[in-house]
Amino acid sequence: MVRRQLAQLPDSPTLADVAREAGVSRQTVSNVLHAPHKVKPATQRRVEQAIVMLGYHPNRSAQALQSSSSRMIGYRIEPQSSGTLAGIHDRFLHSLAEAGRTADHHLLLYTAADRAAETDSAIRLFRSGAADAFVLYDITVDDPRPSALHEKGIPFVAFGHDDCDAGAYRWVDVDNVAGTSAAVDHLVSRGHRRIGFVGWPDGSAVGDRRARGWRSSVERHGLADFCHGLDLRGPDSVQAAIEMTAALLGRPEPPTAIVAGTDTLAAGVARAALRRGLEVGRDLAIVGFDDTPTAAVLELSSIRQPIEDVGRHVIAALLAPGSAPPRNTLLPPQLVIRSSSAGPPSR
Secondary structure, three states: OOOOOHHHOOOOOOHHHHHHHHOOOHHHHHHHHHOHHHOOHHHHHHHHHHHHHHOOOHHHOOOOHHHOOOOEEEEEOOOOOOOOOOOHHHHHHHHHHHHHHHOOOEEEEEOOOOHHHHHHHHHHHHHHOOOOEEEEEOOOOOOOHHHHHHHOOOOEEEEOOOOOOHHHOOEEEEOHHHHHHHHHHHHHHOOOOOEEEEEOOOOOHHHHHHHHHHHHHHHHOOOHHHHOOOEEEOOOOHHHHHHHHHHHHOOOOOOOEEEEOOHHHHHHHHHHHHHOOOOEOOOEEEEEEEOOHHHHHOOOEEEEOOHHHHHHHHHHHHHOOOOOOOOOEEEOOEEEOOHHHHOOOOO
16 A cells, blocks of 8 residues: 555545545445454455554444444525425425434434535534434535535435436435426316416526426427417516516416416415416416425415425435445325316416
């Protein structure tokens, strides 16, 4: 083994650093620490030399939750945005806590100003032994968090994924494309042809997939010409949805139905319709996404995410052996039909 200069050594070495220095897999290092009888003597000596040289302390950075001491899972609490309707984040947090408790693990909640700060906090918590693994929420396109934690050898599972590097880490997600596609199928079955979409700006992994589901279903039904120009994007807020819906309804051939990317947007669509004297469900059909408590109160049809199943799958992925290949799960959503889309289409 070629020894590096002291200045080049990592400040807080991880199990991955030891594996890299010894030229072996992370599982081999774990075997040396916990099951040395599985390792050849020459390999064991090489790993032990790397441990001494790097100053690695295995009790401070367990590779997997099965051998952890804190039994804590780090999770950043998402700040609530003004103008949005809370629901999904709270449901996920609850489901994650319940699934963790069943597996005798608990959540360590922390706040961070942004995603860079979230990554820094996760690294500090992991190196101090306060948390043994982390859950990432709301993965976006080119999200820097997965690669940053992966490079540090920090175990994590993401709720959501980026198509570009989805095979590089473990994730659990809901099939957002299938969700909005099902919403369009339902509206077509009710006789609608001009079906609009109100969603997030391009660049959000979740928002882009929901827009893709609307578009693919519209094209599959041969309605691209009817729906041309009926796709607007904006912030996830009630006010933004009111403004986008007003623009759609003001067109010479307005939509008779609108699929909204979230229940927050769906609530804004409903308010804009009422301001124009339209009856939701009769004059304008609406389907939201997330099936929040607000959707139920407002009688909005919505795509329900199986959040409780997401929590269980996330914990199961965290408990999988570190040497196992990425364990990725895509769960199907469910269309919940209420009065906002059950009525006849506008004539």
